[in-house]
Amino acid sequence: MTTDIAKTAPAKPSSALRRWLDSDIWWSFTHSKAAMLAAAIFAILIVTAVFAPWFAPQNPYDAAQLDMWKAELPPVWQEGGEWPYLLGTDTQGRDMLSAILYGTRISMIIGLASVALSLLIGMTAGLVAGFFGGFIENILMRIGDITLSIPTILIAILVSTVVRQLLPSDLREIGASAVLVLAIALSSWVQYARTVRAQTIVERSKEYVQAARLLKVPARRILARHILPNTLTPVLVAATLNFGMAILTEATLSFLGIGMPPGQPSLGTLIRIGNQFLFSGSWWIVLFPVIQLCLLVVVVNVLGDWLRDVLNPKLR
Amino acid sequence: MTAMTSQETSALSVSRLVKTFDVSAPWLNRVVERKPRQFLQAVSDISFDVPLGGCLSLVGESGCGKSTVARLVTGLYRPNGGEMRFAPGHDGKPLSAQMIFQDPYASLNPRWRVKNIVAEPIRELKLRKTRAEIDDRVVELLKTVGLSASDGEKFPHEFSGGQRQRISIARALAGEPEFLVCDEPTSALDVSVQAQVLNLMRRLQDQFGLTYLFISHDMSVVRHMSDRIAVMYLGRIVEEGKTEALFARPRHPYTQLLLQTIPNIEKPHRDRVVAGGEVPSPLKPPSGCPFHPRCPIATARCSAELPEVRTLANGTRVACHLAEDA
Numbered sequence: 001m002t003t004d005i006a007k008t009a010p011a012k013p014s015s016a017l018r019r020w021l022d023s024d025i026w027w028s029f030t031h032s033k034a035a036m037l038a039a040a041i042f043a044i045l046i047v048t049a050v051f052a053p054w055f056a057p058q059n060p061y062d063a064a065q066l067d068m069w070k071a072e073l074p075p076v077w078q079e080g081g082e083w084p085y086l087l088g089t090d091t092q093g094r095d096m097l098s099a100i101l102y103g104t105r106i107s108m109i110i111g112l113a114s115v116a117l118s119l120l121i122g123m124t125a126g127l128v129a130g131f132f133g134g135f136i137e138n139i140l141m142r143i144g145d146i147t148l149s150i151p152t153i154l155i156a157i158l159v160s161t162v163v164r165q166l167l168p169s170d171l172r173e174i175g176a177s178a179v180l181v182l183a184i185a186l187s188s189w190v191q192y193a194r195t196v197r198a199q200t201i202v203e204r205s206k207e208y209v210q211a212a213r214l215l216k217v218p219a220r221r222i223l224a225r226h227i228l229p230n231t232l233t234p235v236l237v238a239a240t241l242n243f244g245m246a247i248l249t250e251a252t253l254s255f256l257g258i259g260m261p262p263g264q265p266s267l268g269t270l271i272r273i274g275n276q277f278l279f280s281g282s283w284w285i286v287l288f289p290v291i292q293l294c295l296l297v298v299v300v301n302v303l304g305d306w307l308r309d310v311l312n313p314k315l316r
Numbered sequence: 317m318t319a320m321t322s323q324e325t326s327a328l329s330v331s332r333l334v335k336t337f338d339v340s341a342p343w344l345n346r347v348v349e350r351k352p353r354q355f356l357q358a359v360s361d362i363s364f365d366v367p368l369g370g371c372l373s374l375v376g377e378s379g380c381g382k383s384t385v386a387r388l389v390t391g392l393y394r395p396n397g398g399e400m401r402f403a404p405g406h407d408g409k410p411l412s413a414q415m416i417f418q419d420p421y422a423s424l425n426p427r428w429r430v431k432n433i434v435a436e437p438i439r440e441l442k443l444r445k446t447r448a449e450i451d452d453r454v455v456e457l458l459k460t461v462g463l464s465a466s467d468g469e470k471f472p473h474e475f476s477g478g479q480r481q482r483i484s485i486a487r488a489l490a491g492e493p494e495f496l497v498c499d500e501p502t503s504a505l506d507v508s509v510q511a512q513v514l515n516l517m518r519r520l521q522d523q524f525g526l527t528y529l530f531i532s533h534d535m536s537v538v539r540h541m542s543d544r545i546a547v548m549y550l551g552r553i554v555e556e557g558k559t560e561a562l563f564a565r566p567r568h569p570y571t572q573l574l575l576q577t578i579p580n581i582e583k584p585h586r587d588r589v590v591a592g593g594e595v596p597s598p599l600k601p602p603s604g605c606p607f608h609p610r611c612p613i614a615t616a617r618c619s620a621e622l623p624e625v626r627t628l629a630n631g632t633r634v635a636c637h638l639a640e641d642a
Contacts, residue, residue, distance in 0.1 A: 207423035208433075214390055214415055215440040215491065229427045 028310045038302035045296055049105040056098035057084040061264060066093045072282050088284040090273065096284060099270055100292050106266040107296070110180050111247040115239050117185035118246075122192025123235065127223050129193065130200025141197065144190040155187035156180075156249060160258050173261055180259055184249050188242055192235055199231035237308040244300035251293055267293045325403060326365035327411055327495055327527040328389065333398035335359040335384055339599070356598050358384040360551045361398075363625075366495075366544075368403060371521070371528035373538040373559075375574065376548035377595055382531045383418075385548075386499045389529060390415045405494045411527070414493035418500040420480035424472040430483055431468030434458065437491035457486040461516060478509035485516065489524070497529045502537060514540055535578045539563060547571045550598055550606040553625070557632030567632060567639040569611050605637070613638055 020026055029035055048055050058065050071093040074081045081088065087096040125144070129137040147155065160183040167175050203209060204227065212222050247267075253259035254268025255275075262269055267289050274286025340346060340353040359381045366372040374382045387393045389400060390413050402410035414437070417423035424433055434454045437443070444450045455465040461482040472480060481501060488496055498517070502510040514537065520526060532538050538545055539559060546556040547570060555568040566572045593610045596602050602609050608618040617637055625635045 207417040207419055208425040210387075210392055211415065211417065211423060211487065212436065212440075213392060214413075215437050217436075217440055226425055230425070 025310055029306075032306055034302055035306040038299045038306070041295065042299045042303060045104060045292075045299065046108070048101055049108055052098075052101040052105050056095070056101045057086070058095040058098040060094045060099045060102050068093050072277075072285075074282075075284050087288045088282075090285045091277065091282075096288050099265060100267070100289055103265050103267045103270050103289065104292055104296065106177065106260060106264060107247050107250055107268070107293070110177055110184070110250045110260075110266065111243050113177075113181045114184035114188070114246045114250070115243050117181055118189040118242070119192055119235070119239055121185060122189035123196050123228070123231075125189065126193040126196025127200055127228065127231070130197040131204055131219065131223055131227065133201075137197070140193065144193050147187070147190050152187040152249060153252060156183040156253055157256070157258060159183035159186050160253060164258070173263065176260055176264070180250055180253060183253070184246050187249070188246065191238055191242070195234050195238060196231050199234065200227055203227045203230050233311050237304060237311055240304035240307055241301060244297040244304065247293070247300070248297055267296075325368045327368040327370075327403050328366040328400065328529070329403075330365070330389070330400045331363045331398055333359055333362045333385070333388060333400065334396045335381075335388055335393060336396045354599060357601070358551055358598065359388065359395075362548075362551075362553050363398075364546050364553060364556060366527055366529055369521075369525055369527055370543040371530050371541055372544045372546060373530040373532060373542035374546050374548055375532055375535060375538050377533060379595055379598065380548045381551040381598075382533075382548055383499050384551075386415065386497045386529065386531050389413060390497050402495065411495045412491065412493045413495040413497055414488040414491045416481070416484050416488050416496060416498045416501045419504055420477050420484060421504075423484050424480060424487075426472055428471075429468065430458075430463075430470055430472065430475075433472070433483060434468070434486045434490050437487060441491055443490075443492055453490070457490055458483075460489065460520070461486045476509075477505050478513060481505060481513050482516065485513075485520070489520070494525070495527045495529070497531070499531045500533070501530075503532065503534065510537065517541070535574055547574065550595060550601060552606060552635065553633075554607065554636065555632065555634045557630070557634075561630055561632055567628065567634040568607075568636045569613055569638075570607050605635075 029039075053059065060066075070082065070085065070089050071091050073085050073089045075088045075096075076083055076086050078088075085095050085097075087100070089095055090099070125140045129140040150158075160179050163179045163182060164172055164175075167179070209222060209226055212226055250259060250266060251268030251271065254266050255272045257272065260266040260269045262273060265273065270289035271286055271293070274282075274289060277285050335358050337356045337358055338353070339356045341349070341351050345351060346353065362381075362385065364372060374385055376382055384393065388395050392415075402413070405411040424430075428436075431451070431454050434457055435450050438450050438453055444453050454468055458465060458468055463479065463482055463486070467475075467479075472483065475483065481504075484501075501517070502513050505513060517528070518541065521528060528541070530538070530541050532541075542559050544557065545559050545562050546553045547562075547568065548554070549570050555562065555566065555571045562571065563575065566575050596606065596609060602619070604617075604619040604621050605611070605614070605623050608614040611618065615638070621637070623635045623637045625633050626639075627633050628639075
């Protein structure tokens with residue numbers, strides 16, 4: 001009988017979780033207090049926003065739950081404050097905490113969707129421009145240059161105003177978030193397009209791509225399976241940082257009155273509404289949405305910075 | 317220019333191959349700065365035959381167009397002129413060419429597992445049908461090049477340069493080629509590892525009856541590997557002949573200079589003729605013989621007239637006015 005040595009040769013169990021826990025990224029995460037703190041706060045913000053109906057005392061979209069007698073109540077620890085209106089109410093009798101949680105949800109969804117859409121536009125443009133070069137590259141990158149030469153907020157205002165006018169009036173309320181996503185995406189895709197194009201040009205000339213070309217692999221598959229995965233790292237960092245920027249842009253547009261309508265307030269809309277009551281002494285209507293917005297953006301930026309440092313060894 | 321007068325059948329015959337690159341400034345710059353269009357002739361009028369089952373080496377300094385020839389032969393570049401004919405392989409279709417690349421760090425996709433890298437040609441060329449057949453073939457290929465089956469699960473960065481080059485060879489073999497173009501496959505490796513990889517390549521040549529077009533700048537490597545050698549200078553072949561003949565009696569002054577660069581353990585302090593100057597820019601090639609500005613024996617004729625390629629009595633072809641036949 002032969003011995004079993006050959007059979008017992010270590011078949012390394014390399015599960016995905018095991019490799020993740022062994023990776024540099026996880027090690028760096030557990031050794032960065034800022035990243036862990038930011039991730040914890042971010043997790044709380046996400047959970048409370050996603051499960052807002054369970055956490056919020058009130059559904060701020062439901063007019064039947066609003067009580068005009070409870071309008072402009074101060075936070076519960078102030079004189080005149082009332083349970084369960086923890087952070088007070090606004091002039092419609094809407095509970096601020098509930099409005100903030102629902103507003104965070106809307107802000108996050110719009111931020112995520114606009115980053116996803118601008119990633120799609122930017123990465124496609126970058127891959128095509130970098131891989132095929134020539135005329136099509138010139139066209140795409142010049143469109144990008146033009147976009148960059150106009151301030152982001154102006155493009156967003158332009159797009160949202162135009163699209164809003166094109167929509168039939170009964171769709172305007174419902175389509176508001178889609179319009180915002182489109183406006184933010186169209187003003188922020190250039191950064192991804194440039195990053196991906198530069199990386200694509202580098203990867204395109206590498207020999208593993210030539211080896212694939214030798215096999216007559218179609219360009220679409222070379223782009224998707226060889227080049228795209230090798231351009232992802234810098235794009236992921238930019239996308240994380242831009243998630244915070246997108247939320248801010250959304251808040252700015254809503255603050256200017258061309259974003260989410262007061263019926264479905266995002267954080268920006270809440271700040272705009274609260275801004276009107278700042279001088280009448282109802283500071284809580286504006287302050288708490290502002291704190292939530294700052295917290296969200298700062299946390300996302302801290303995570304983005306950390307990710308950039310981890311993924312770029314030159315900055316360490 | 318005459319074709320090689322050899323009785324051996326050739327796996328690939330190339331005649332009067334030309335490749336020009338457009339290196340002009342962008343259109344707007346040309347208009348504004350009134351710059352003319354610029355063309356770089358990387359390969360001019362090259363003819364050679366690769367003997368079936370043998371190895372032809374292209375040697376020359378960097379920038380002489382060796383790698384361009386490799387990419388022309390494999391079809392990565394489209395030639396501007398000339399002709400390439402592959403002999404029919406065992407299935408009647410023209411021989412299929414695969415390539416082994418120079419840089420073992422850039423030639424493997426860092427995000428793919430080795431087994432997927434090696435399996436790519438099998439999948440793309442549909443050489444095996446089922447997953448299990450592909451997996452078996454990958455293991456077989458890894459063992460052929462001296463790696464183990466478990467190496468397939470790893471990523472390229474877990475290997476050394478020599479091992480990566482073995483993976484690269486396994487990938488090239490996966491396409492079941494009869495013709496392999498090797499673009500300086502050992503120049504990025506340590507000397508000790510070079511020998512291992514070269515011996516592996518020779519073993520594979522015997523085992524699978526492969527034909528090699530081998531590209532190198534290292535004369536001692538070339539001597540070890542090849543049946544015939546073609547010496548390139550500035551996009552042209554200056555001398556081509558059997559390895560022994562070329563080493564025994566180099567005819568072209570450039571070949572003589574190249575051979576003197578090989579270190580010799582027995583005679584470390586022998587007299588050498590040191591080549592003056594550098595390779596001229598291929599954007600402005602010199603008139604007449606491209607080698608004349610550096611040639612120790614150049615005459616007035618050399619700077620005026622491009623030497624024809626002549627076939628000498630022993631079958632060596634040489635492009636020099638002064639190379640005598642005897």
